[in-house]
Structure formats: C-alpha cells, structure tokens
Amino acid sequence: MGNWVVNEGPKYLWLFLFFGTNIGLFVGYFFHYYKELQYYYVGQIIGFGLPFARAAAACLNFDCMMILFPVCRNLISYLRKSCKCCRRNFLRLLDKNITFHKCVAYVICFWSAVHTVAHLFNVELFVNGYDPLSANDTSLFTTLSNLEDPWVNPVRTANSNSILEALKLIPGVTGVIITIALILIVTSSTEVIRHYYFELFWYTHHIFVIFFIALVIHGIQGVIRNQVNFDVHNPITCSKFPTQWGSSERPECPIPVFTPATAASWKWVLAPVIVYVLERCIRFWRSQQKVVITKVVKHPSKVIELQMKKKGFSMEAGQYVFVQCPSVSMLEWHPFTLTSAPEEDYFSVHIRLVGDWTNGVAKACRADETDFQDAWKLPKLAIDGPFGTATEDVFRYQVDVFVAAGIGVTPFASVLKHIWYRCNNPDFETKLRKVYFYWICPDTNAFEWFADLLQSLESQMIEQGKADFLDYNICLTRGWDANQAKNIILHEDDAEDVVTGLQRKTQYGRPNWEQIFSSIAEAHAGVSVGVFFCGPKGLSSTLHKMCNQHSAPDTRGTHFFYNKENF
Numbered sequence: 001m002g003n004w005v006v007n008e009g010p011k012y013l014w015l016f017l018f019f020g021t022n023i024g025l026f027v028g029y030f031f032h033y034y035k036e037l038q039y040y041y042v043g044q045i046i047g048f049g050l051p052f053a054r055a056a057a058a059c060l061n062f063d064c065m066m067i068l069f070p071v072c073r074n075l076i077s078y079l080r081k082s083c084k085c086c087r088r089n090f091l092r093l094l095d096k097n098i099t100f101h102k103c104v105a106y107v108i109c110f111w112s113a114v115h116t117v118a119h120l121f122n123v124e125l126f127v128n129g130y131d132p133l134s135a136n137d138t139s140l141f142t143t144l145s146n147l148e149d150p151w152v153n154p155v156r157t158a159n160s161n162s163i164l165e166a167l168k169l170i171p172g173v174t175g176v177i178i179t180i181a182l183i184l185i186v187t188s189s190t191e192v193i194r195h196y197y198f199e200l201f202w203y204t205h206h207i208f209v210i211f212f213i214a215l216v217i218h219g220i221q222g223v224i225r226n227q228v229n230f231d232v233h234n235p236i237t238c239s240k241f242p243t244q245w246g247s248s249e250r251p252e253c254p255i256p257v258f259t260p261a262t263a264a265s266w267k268w269v270l271a272p273v274i275v276y277v278l279e280r281c282i283r284f285w286r287s288q289q290k291v292v293i294t295k296v297v298k299h300p301s302k303v304i305e306l307q308m309k310k311k312g313f314s315m316e317a318g319q320y321v322f323v324q325c326p327s328v329s330m331l332e333w334h335p336f337t338l339t340s341a342p343e344e345d346y347f348s349v350h351i352r353l354v355g356d357w358t359n360g361v362a363k364a365c366r367a368d369e370t371d372f373q374d375a376w377k378l379p380k381l382a383i384d385g386p387f388g389t390a391t392e393d394v395f396r397y398q399v400d401v402f403v404a405a406g407i408g409v410t411p412f413a414s415v416l417k418h419i420w421y422r423c424n425n426p427d428f429e430t431k432l433r434k435v436y437f438y439w440i441c442p443d444t445n446a447f448e449w450f451a452d453l454l455q456s457l458e459s460q461m462i463e464q465g466k467a468d469f470l471d472y473n474i475c476l477t478r479g480w481d482a483n484q485a486k487n488i489i490l491h492e493d494d495a496e497d498v499v500t501g502l503q504r505k506t507q508y509g510r511p512n513w514e515q516i517f518s519s520i521a522e523a524h525a526g527v528s529v530g531v532f533f534c535g536p537k538g539l540s541s542t543l544h545k546m547c548n549q550h551s552a553p554d555t556r557g558t559h560f561f562y563n564k565e566n567f
Helices: 002-035 037-046 049-066 073-082 088-129 140-145 162-167 170-187 191-196 198-205 208-217 265-287 356-364 390-396 406-423 444-463 482-490 513-523 537-550
Strands: 225-227 258-260 291-299 303-310 320-324 334-337 347-352 382-387 399-405 434-441 470-476 528-534 559-564
Touching: 002 037, 002 049, 002 088, 037 049, 037 088, 037 140, 037 225, 049 088, 049 265, 073 088, 073 265, 073 382, 088 140, 088 162, 088 170, 088 390, 088 559, 162 170, 170 198, 170 208, 191 198, 198 356, 208 265, 265 382, 320 347, 334 347, 334 406, 347 356, 347 406, 390 406, 390 528, 390 559, 399 406, 399 537, 406 434, 406 444, 406 528, 444 470, 513 537, 528 537, 537 559
Parallel strands: 399 434, 399 528, 434 470, 528 559
Antiparallel strands: 225 258, 291 303, 303 347, 320 334, 320 382
16 A cells, blocks of 8 residues: 555545546536526526536536646746655656646546537527417416516527527537537547647647637626526516516516626636746747757767757756747747756757658758758757756655666756766765666667767766666667677677677666566665656556555655656
C-alpha cells in the first residue's frame, strides 16, 4: 500500500476531487431543477429533460473552466518554481498537466452528450406541448401555450418541426457550433493524427476559440424560464385550475409570471480565459525577441543541432521551448527539449528530420551545405519559453535514474552536463550521490551524436576520481547485420566499445527492468530514487509499474518516484 501511495496517491486524490466535484454539481443541480417550485411548470412540459440538461450544463461550465489552466505553460512553470517546498509526489502533479487536460476534455465530451440528448428530447416535448387550440380548454398545456409575454414554452407554432424550432433559437444554433467544434478538436487530437499529421492537430485545436465564444453566448436567450411569483401562485395547487388563473374565483392563483434564466457560462470561464489571454500575450512578447542562430550542426540519423543566443534568455536543465520558423510556416510552433546546459553561453535544440516542417527548417538552415554560413543568411526563428519539466527536480533525490528511448535522450544531454557542472562547483551543495543512465537505441547510427558528450563526461570523471558517479548503459535493440555482429564479437575484449567508442560496453537487446530496479533498491536502501523517463508510452507504463512495485511499503525503505517528460 505504501508504494502505491508514493507514486499514485496524489494523482488519485486530485482525480477524486475533480470527479467528486462533477458528481456533486450534477446531483445538486439535478435536484434543484427537479424539486424547486419555480421550475414546476417547465417541468410539466419537458419532464426529466430539464434537470438532466441543466445539471449537465453546470458540469460543463466547471469543466470548461478547468480545461484551460493545464495548457497555461507559464502558469505551470511559475507554480513549479514557487512550490519548491512542496512534497515531491504533489509537485509531480504539475507534470501531468497535459494528461489532465485530456481527461477534462473526455469529461466535457460525456457531459456534452448528456446535455445534447436531454435538449433533443426537450425540443420535441416543447413542440408536442404547444397546444393553444386544444379541444379540452381545461388543459394545462393549452393555458401555458397561450401565455404570450413572458412565455414559458419557446415554441410558438403548432405542429412545427422539431429541428426547425431548435434552429430558431440561439441555444440551438450555438449548440450545433459547439458540438461540431468539439468533434473536430477531439478527433484530431488522437495519437495517430498528432504523430503523422501534426499540422492538422495544430490548426483544428485552435477551433477552441469558436467553441468558447459559442459557449458564452449559448444561454443568453434564456429559453428555459422560471416562475418568479411562486410565493403568491403555488404551482402545485394552481396547476389543477389553469382556466381560473387571475380570476376572482381563484384569487390565490394569479397569472404566473416567468423570467428568462440568466446566462452563467461566462461567469465560469471568465477567469481562465483572462489567464489564458495573458499567457498568450506573454508568449507573443517573448516570441518577438530577436534570436540569433550561431551554429548549425548536422548529425547522423537525420538529426540537426541548432545553437542559438537570445538576450535575457534563462533556462534550467531539461526545459523545453517552442520553435517557430516563419519562412516555413507562420502559424506552426513545435516543442523541442533544450540540449544545452544552463552554464553554457548558448542554448541548443536537436531536431530529428521526420516531417515537412522539420525538413523545411533544415533546408532553410542550409544544413546540407558544408561551407560556413553567415548568420544573416540563416532563417529567422521565434522562440517561446523555456517551460519547466520534471527534470528540474533531479537534485531533490539522492539517486537519479535516467531512462531515454531514441531521440528521447535530448533532455538528458542538458541534465547530465548540468549535473556535472554543479557537482564540480565547490560552492554548490547537493544530496545527489549517484546517477544511473539507460539509453535504449533502435540502431547504431543513433549513438553518434550523443557519444561525444558521454566520452567527455567519462574522461572527466576518471580524471577527478569520480568514475562511480555516473553508471551509464546503452542498449541496442536492432540495426546490426551479420558483418557488424562478427565485428562486435571480434572486438569483444578491446578496452573500448566497438560501436560507441566508450569504455562501457554496449548491451544488445532490451534491459531487464525487474533486475535493474531490484539491484538499485538493494544498493541504495532507505533513500529516495528519482526515475526520469522520456520516450514512448509503452515503456513509460513499464517503468511506472516498476517504481510502484519496488518502492518499500514503509517510510524507511527505498522509494522510487516516477517522473515523465510531457510536452
């Protein structure tokens, strides 16, 4: 139970509060609209459709308020910096901002379905309930239908079409707009679309502006109306005598007066919209600051490195930035991890060339040309950031375990350099004593651009007698042929690895995580171990499971804290 609480407790506590609030709002508003006297007559026309629709609307207002906060990256970074004194397992919730954003989106889809279906029934019941010429002139529907201003039934035409009646109303038109926008946003946000058609995801996601505008004006017409004089006109009693309302025969039943319900969505979303607008203003201001590309390096495996300078730029290890290249696209911004250390006089990103945008940037930067390029010939870039990530917390633990898969090694290039700079600074005190680094690579070419850094760190640690500080392991999962296999076997006894040139030999195949975590827990009993990962979801799930499984159930044992890079 203790290991579950370490890694999962805060997350599930937050989800419990979030879903509990949704359930509480739904139940509270449902019974409000079902039981309160001012909605009695509306309820007589549309029945349970009213409480279902209004309760779902209350939940939608709350969730639409919550969905913008997780994508305010400057806010998240500020909270991360200002909450350094918070417990680790609570601070790590900030790294789940995109996951929570997706969770809220799915909840919005659910409540939207409930709200839409309920109102579809409501429109049909309003149409059926409009009966001004009933043969039975004592009908409550007949009397309610003949109320002119203010009316209680928005349908004013007998035997009308439900779809046409819905589209005559502002909530009907805006409801269609909201639904279409939500469908486009959600369907274009799937993993496949984001991976292969990022531009489509980027453009359609900005339909959220239309979504929020339609949401704010959705309820301004006040279609649902409540009775205001129920204190002198008891609807339960007076509904039995609709033809005698306002007559001397029934002085206790004056004609009921109805008033439109006021729009409430804007009250819920005003604060997050203001925060988000400020967020975008800050991003725009920063993106206008001049960026100078000082060096372009072409690495193997279709990777280019851009070294840049920007006045006033300040970063922490492992942070990321958004990059825009106006000559390629005026609208697209793409996230990249910073691979330089804060101590260096430039900042850099490594870009893998896998799509139209990245190849366009490489072409604009003349990455294929071997001649020296003057800075004025290189393209203009806009940089937004940097933004905080989980790797900012590497010094909060006594032992760090870094796991990277493929290009996911980029944040650890910055982190490893930063750790080494800090540990060689006599004025810097840290409780970090050991770093384990595991890099899982799909092919031999992927080693080349990162090997120089590891060789430099390896030689410096040996010179300073700190060879045991960094325990690195490179695992090659595929990408070798029969000739390469023979060459590897032939040089098995060499001092340096034949693939990487490092003293530590390359391992072939996937790591045995069960054995690795067991050995780390045994070697570092009673300490806090931070596990940091950047890579695919499948391996993330495995490492997360290992952290829970190998954390001690009591407070005195070894505890693994799982941290994943999220962009």
